[in-house]
Amino acid sequence: MSRTDPAETPLGDAFHVYDTTLRDGAQREGISYSVADKLVVARLLDELGVGFIEGGWPGALPKDTEFFARAAAGDLELRHAALVAFGATRKAGTTADKDPQVRALLDAQAPVVTLVAKSDLRHIERALRTDVTEACAMVSDTVAFLVGEGRRVFLDAEHFFDGFAHDPDCALRVLAAAMESGADVAVLCDTNGGQLPLRLADTVGEVIARTGFRVGIHCQDDTGCAVANSVAAVQAGASHVQCTANGYGERAGNADLFAVVGNLVTKLGMQALPARCVPELSRVSHALAEIANIAPDTHQAYVGSSAFAHKAGLHASAIKVDPLLYNHIDPEVVGNDMRVLVTEMAGRASLELKGRELGVDLAGRPEELTTAVRTVKELEARGWSSEAADASLELLLRRQLADPSLVDGPPFTLESYRVILDHRPDGEVVSEATVKVRVAGTRVIATAEGNGPVHALDAALRSALSPHLPWLDEVALTDYKVRILTEAPGTDAVTRVLVESTDREREWTTVGVHGNIVEASWLALCDALVHKAMRVAQPVSSVSP
Missing domain, CATH: 3.20.20.70 (Aldolase class I)
Known part of the structure; x- marks a missing residue:
């Protein structure tokens, strides 16, 4: 303290x-x-x-x-x-x-x-x-x-x-x-x-x-x-x-x-x-909303995603001449972006600054930065949250720059996984997961039980990888948050999962988004391990089914 x-x-x-x-x-x-x-x-x-x-x-x-x-x-x-x-x-x-x-x-x-x-x-x-x-x-x-x-x-x-x-x-x-x-x-x-x-x-x-x-x-x-x-x-x-x-x-x-x-x-x-902290207002607001597990207020003054949004017509025409004609301040002052119609104007400066904070240098890489901004924008539209999942954002940026630690080969690749729910005669409900992965040139199959499908998947994956990744025992899942992102009926809704992990020295958060809650959880879990592997200089890459 x-x-x-x-x-x-x-x-x-x-x-x-x-x-x-x-x-x-x-x-x-x-x-x-x-x-x-x-x-x-x-x-x-x-x-x-x-x-x-x-x-x-x-x-x-x-x-x-x-x-x-x-x-x-x-x-x-x-x-x-x-x-x-x-x-x-x-x-x-x-x-x-x-x-x-x-x-x-x-x-x-x-x-x-x-x-x-x-x-x-x-x-x-x-x-x-x-x-x-x-x-x-x-x-x-x-x-x-x-x-x-x-x-x-x-x-x-x-x-x-x-x-x-x-x-x-x-x-x-x-x-x-x-x-x-x-x-x-x-x-x-x-x-x-x-x-x-x-x-x-x-x-x-x-x-x-x-x-x-x-x-x-x-x-x-x-x-x-x-x-x-x-x-x-x-x-x-x-x-x-x-x-x-x-x-x-x-x-x-x-x-x-x-x-x-x-x-x-x-x-x-x-x-x-401090002057250098004012552009962090929007980022921190959204990150704190995610931790509270409350959807950010899109119309919140200064930091809401709609705080500087303008529909087509008179506003858009004036903005083409001078954005300040209809914005009471420059949105970048508080780390926000202006939006016209339904298209969010990508925040290049914000992403470059965030990359610098994460140790990813995007300066002098305009093509990569443009692609990264576009990718982040597309992911955000599907429910991905960069503000609350720094580790997943860092992986995205490093992949965009073809970071050597991310292209030499993944620590493991998924062949398949399966999760079964077992309702036993005594009323106990147990999840059983089986994962098939390739790690260190070897095909490994592992099965484990848990008190829920995510717990079981995590246990099975750890069982498969522990003999090959000596640092795995240092990593623990400390928190798990789920949010339904669309107004479609519950079973059809898109789900976002945030996973917080720690190795007792630092904490990091990863995100997964999918129509299936188990798959969203799997994506977030995999990113958590990939991020740790990158930090200990293990060869890592994206983990894809």
Whole structure:
């Protein structure tokens, strides 16, 4: 886990982009991140250059506790961001050093802690069942204790705007209790999501004028104004903005990180992210959608595939003269592409940059780049996902360039495979797979059982290859995601499978698309092994039936 002080990041400490996808975003219905997912999400957010990544609530949720333990053990190295642990203040009637939840925040070993505290008098009296004096003591004691233990502390003032409207003196007392005890930022939370931009901005400005505190903003989207409210708060003086990827969150969601940053950078001229990271907005948005197993919003501002799409007619005619006549920005600024009619204009620059990131040099290879762009476009139209499957994309690009490690011969070639479902008399359902492959000049047949067809196929393939590929035991399948891609009846639909693999040193993702879920899974599994073989300098190539 990184110990980077945010003040040492390229943007310094003047403005904070704070991501809470792994905590607040994970509260969205239908999202359930594994610990492995959380690590991948954190790495992607760090690549994007956000200043703070809230990892979850250690001590309250076992997965979050394990996530922080793995981060502390070295499974998460952050270059830009500081990792943040989220939790509550001490309980009433005790002390911070004796509160197990506060101790869990220390045990997480994150350099930053965000504390949530109620700032609405009605919540203090009815939910906490205490008075304002004790509520403020809970805040000040906990902040002072954590600061004394070397942690940087932010305060999330829950229900702040409703509380300020009801009793401003109470709401400001809670902020003062935190800031006067050593907290760095007082984050004003629109917890119920009921605010509108003008009133919210007035409140932010009034709080800053009356207190002089450094203020942040956290908005829910129940009025559809979370992004507008966040930008308005920044314009009113907030210098810390909390968001989630793609607006994920409870109920209607949170302020969308990509829309907020897109507005701050392109409309207000703020350096909210390192300049070189802004073109990664679209890629990271789509990759995070795949990890959440939620279809990307095609009409999402800035990063949606339709954000810069134009139908034929007046728009298309104007675009021929100057694309900016109908695009509010150059799409490439945020890593997106313009589309005319139903044809996506290939992103040559984006693919060249991505290739460079993957170690594939496409510079000075215009013909190969053009062909690669066309191929990616065709595959994407059939459901392939380059954003979420870097390993499959790397293989595609290397094959396009006739990489020597991919043309000297495959590590194995498939002759055939078969999967049988066995429903046994005792009710147990077992899958049995048989694979016939050629490896190292030898024909090998192997059979294995599994708790599903993919598990059985994986086991049979490993049984066949293990004697010939000494590195195979290092590779483990860590996650498996399936999505139906068409609106055809379920049995006729096209299926996309994402397979995440690891060799304990790194993780990679591959994709397979087919009308048959087993074949889609097979393609993704094979790509995973081919990619590993390439990395260990084994002779590899495409694996084709």
